[in-house]
Amino acid sequence: MKTLTHWIGGKPVESASGRYGAVYDPATGAQEKQVGFATADEVDAAVASAKAAFESWGATSLARRTAILFKYRELLDAHRDEIAALITAEHGKVHSDALGEVARGLEIVELACGISVQLKGELSTQVSTRVDVASIRQPLGVVAGITPFNFPAMVPMWMFPIAIACGNTFVLKPSEKDPSASLRLAELACEAGLPDGVLNVVQGDKVAVDRLLEHPDVAAVSFVGSTPIAKYIQLKAVEHGKRVQALGGAKNHMLVLPDADLDFAADQAINAAYGSAGERCMAVSVVVAVGDTGDALVAKIAERAERLRIGPGNDPASEMGPLITREHRDKVASYVSSAAEQGAEVVVDGTGHAVEGHEDGFFLGVSLLDRVPVTADAYRDEIFGPVLAVVRAESYDEAIKLINDSRWGNGTAIFTRDGGAARRFQLEVKAGMVGVNVPIPVPVGYHSFGGWKDSLFGDHHIYGGDGVAFYTQGKVITTRWPDPADAGINLGFPSHS
Ligand code: NAD
Numbered sequence: 001m002k003t004l005t006h007w008i009g010g011k012p013v014e015s016a017s018g019r020y021g022a023v024y025d026p027a028t029g030a031q032e033k034q035v036g037f038a039t040a041d042e043v044d045a046a047v048a049s050a051k052a053a054f055e056s057w058g059a060t061s062l063a064r065r066t067a068i069l070f071k072y073r074e075l076l077d078a079h080r081d082e083i084a085a086l087i088t089a090e091h092g093k094v095h096s097d098a099l100g101e102v103a104r105g106l107e108i109v110e111l112a113c114g115i116s117v118q119l120k121g122e123l124s125t126q127v128s129t130r131v132d133v134a135s136i137r138q139p140l141g142v143v144a145g146i147t148p149f150n151f152p153a154m155v156p157m158w159m160f161p162i163a164i165a166c167g168n169t170f171v172l173k174p175s176e177k178d179p180s181a182s183l184r185l186a187e188l189a190c191e192a193g194l195p196d197g198v199l200n201v202v203q204g205d206k207v208a209v210d211r212l213l214e215h216p217d218v219a220a221v222s223f224v225g226s227t228p229i230a231k232y233i234q235l236k237a238v239e240h241g242k243r244v245q246a247l248g249g250a251k252n253h254m255l256v257l258p259d260a261d262l263d264f265a266a267d268q269a270i271n272a273a274y275g276s277a278g279e280r281c282m283a284v285s286v287v288v289a290v291g292d293t294g295d296a297l298v299a300k301i302a303e304r305a306e307r308l309r310i311g312p313g314n315d316p317a318s319e320m321g322p323l324i325t326r327e328h329r330d331k332v333a334s335y336v337s338s339a340a341e342q343g344a345e346v347v348v349d350g351t352g353h354a355v356e357g358h359e360d361g362f363f364l365g366v367s368l369l370d371r372v373p374v375t376a377d378a379y380r381d382e383i384f385g386p387v388l389a390v391v392r393a394e395s396y397d398e399a400i401k402l403i404n405d406s407r408w409g410n411g412t413a414i415f416t417r418d419g420g421a422a423r424r425f426q427l428e429v430k431a432g433m434v435g436v437n438v439p440i441p442v443p444v445g446y447h448s449f450g451g452w453k454d455s456l457f458g459d460h461h462i463y464g465g466d467g468v469a470f471y472t473q474g475k476v477i478t479t480r481w482p483d484p485a486d487a488g489i490n491l492g493f494p495s496h497s
Helices: 040-057 062-078 080-091 095-113 154-165 180-191 206-214 227-239 262-278 291-305 326-341 396-405 419-428 464-470
Strands: 002-004 006-008 011-013 020-025 030-036 122-128 131-139 142-146 169-173 199-201 218-224 243-247 252-256 284-290 345-348 367-370 387-393 411-415 433-436 456-458 472-480
Touching: 006 040, 006 180, 020 080, 040 142, 040 169, 040 199, 040 206, 062 080, 062 095, 062 154, 062 180, 080 095, 080 180, 095 154, 142 154, 142 206, 154 169, 154 180, 154 218, 154 464, 169 206, 180 199, 206 218, 206 227, 218 227, 227 243, 227 456, 252 262, 252 396, 262 284, 262 291, 262 387, 262 411, 284 291, 284 396, 291 345, 291 367, 291 387, 326 345, 326 367, 326 387, 387 396, 396 419, 411 419, 419 433, 464 472
Parallel strands: 002 030, 142 169, 142 218, 169 199, 218 243, 252 284, 252 411, 284 387, 367 387, 411 433
Antiparallel strands: 006 011, 006 199, 020 030, 122 131, 131 472, 243 456, 345 367
């Protein structure tokens, strides 16, 4: 069995903990790899390596830093297929979807290539006689990232390219369920010329995470994962004096008004609910059908859902792959039966779906639930699987109240032909990312990504301008080159003239 390592100081390092996590191929259910879980000492070694590298990396010229990032961009581009295959082998998502994930990660590397524009300071001359003021932004030092299983390449790339471009050094703790992609990302970064220790990867579980949160040399923590862990990360990081951004879970609603093109809305609901087997934090998991749209919309979604091709991610014919683990698959399936018991109509039941030749894989068919009561577990919890709930609402007002009452506020979307209604929705909805006839409104790299309410803890969204702000600290320099006219003693508080 292959054992996956850490990546510390520019080379693979085996864990000596004797503790391992299983890494499965979700399409076959077979365990082909294991990953060694870090001890606190191993985390300390990674942080020490990052701290030593910061001494020179933080002072390396912007020209040199961006030259390496350009080279990295080229290497990633050339290895898209290989990285996507690593993702499919451990996560299960279909290859085309994995390629899309790599492309969205690359977008952030491209943004980082142009970091010099974003790091440009500001200068005000002659704010007082012979006095100038400059504002600059400087790196924080060693920063850490803790990432989830569902985007094993893209979410780390939301973080480290910007952090590194800004002059920080990085310790990544990827998901223990699919750790290979991040190791390859680190390896390629070294190949691009990134100095040893600038980007490190420690594998592990709570032991590694807790040590990063407590470590005095870690200045900031970026986290993406489930809401309970995001809350925990924020509290613990703050307790240890760190800057923190912790992105949590979601339950994204798609509101469909009676004037919407229902065929278009049904297509988009299918793509957004069942793509990547629903294991996306921006997946649509609730459709809110307004007025009399419900029956027709549900019929159109059901008809499309039954035609989806489910199979191994490395089969080009598959549109949806398996779920991440057997336990997660079974938990997702349990929401379909509990929804029926709690008053929902099960229109499509995917829980018995088998994939021929892959009986031990973690497959689940897609399910569609209608008239789901808001008290049902299938409405209240983040299911994170291919289960779409439809809720009926009499009016726009009832629909938006439902969305705004949700504890989560990651993404949301409205489907309509009415510009006035769409405009109202943009302004009134309580969520961080809004789509108008766009079901998965993940912002492009030069805007920032983040939710509201229980979907984000901290002040900054991730990547884009917020990413630069998060990974840098401001400094303001007031300068005077004295003139004989400035001489003299004056104990008053400096004022300007
Ligand atoms: P998770 O919260 O279980 O794990 C995320 C990370 O935290 C992993 O690296 C894991 O090892 C670590 N972790 C898990 N339990 C821990 C504990 N008790 N103490 C310390 N660290 C711990 O999330 P997941 O199952 O890997 O990912 C799915 C979740 O991530 C979903 O809730 C999804 O909505 C969310 N997600 C959110 C976004 C976003 O941008 N808001 C993006 C992707 C995923």
